[in-house]
């Protein structure tokens with residue numbers, strides 16, 4: 001489909017986060033903070049806790065439920081207003097799984113084997129023994145997005161390949177059925193922190209599943225924990241340089257500068273202008289102060305919200321009803337396009 005055809009879709013943002021563990025500073029800077037900015041720009045925004053994606057690897061049921069509530073609390077504490085954005089958990093809108101099946105029949109197995117996330121998650125293991133869901137994961141993700149005819153998807157850098165696949169699946173569906181039905185979605189990968197790295201190893205992504213808790217800042221960490229993790233973050237002995245180019249071979253230093261820039265809403269160049277010539281003895285306390293000032297109020301608010309799980313569940317239920325109202329007609333049209341009889345009275 002051409003961009004001109006795409007222009008017939010109204011601007012709508014969709015994004016998702018897996019409730020497969022506590023959220024990290026990487027999720028906050030790469031996703032949540034930007035989700036809030038998009039909401040505040042007045043674009044229609046739909047945000048989803050993708051619990052069906054989470055179970056592509058084993059999740060303890062009670063922990064999954066608790067983590068889903070905690071992630072919902074993080075969204076709200078970070079500034080998502082569930083009356084302005086739609087906030088819900090994926091499994092409450094069954095159309096996601098239904099559209100995913102149709103897209104499973106459009107996408108090719110080879111496309112799935114090429115996904116680096118699949119390769120990473122099965123590295124060193126017997127891939128044949130991973131769940132079928134883990135392989136089909138990107139096709140469910142395409143369903144999440146296309147079910148709402150979303151035109152833009154804000155994500156971190158690691159999701160780029162999945163979004164390219166979503167475009168391929170939409171284009172193949174449109175081509176195979178000779179329709180202009182699904183939009184060719186635009187990835188929004190913007191800002192200084194689209195890839196926040198581990199505090200222990202500047203070449204590894206900060207991740208909720210890293211065995212080392214010191215490698216990440218969790219959104220539930222209190223002020224002391226945040227400050228201590230930044231103080232202990234791995235760095236080098238050199239002072240900060242004047243240009244970003246000089247940070248090329250200093251991944252840990254580069255990461256901390258990027259984190260500072262993203263938290264302050266500045267360009268990394270502006271951060272270097274201020275701190276050039278200073279060592280980490282000066283930079284780390286400044287970064288810790290900024291991180292605590294931004295994140296401690298979020299973790300405090302999350303705690304307050306999590307004290308009332310029934311209220312969180314009510315919010316997610318309302319979000320699911322609003323999401324369903326958009327999704328159902330699009331699913332019905334999809335089923336019609338592929339040739340299913342739709343004759344039930346209800």
Ligand code: AMP
Nearest residue numbers: 017018026030031155156194195196206
């Ligand atoms: P996940 O936690 O894998 O469900 O990711 C949810 C969102 O957070 C996606 O948009 C990711 O790209 C983003 N994200 C996860 N980890 C990072 C990171 N270390 N840096 C930047 N963005 C991240």
Ligand code: TRP
Nearest residue numbers: 014015016017018050141144153
């Ligand atoms: N795969 C994404 C991740 O792990 C989560 C996700 C699922 C998603 N469905 C989505 C992100 C739809 C954006 C849009 O980060």
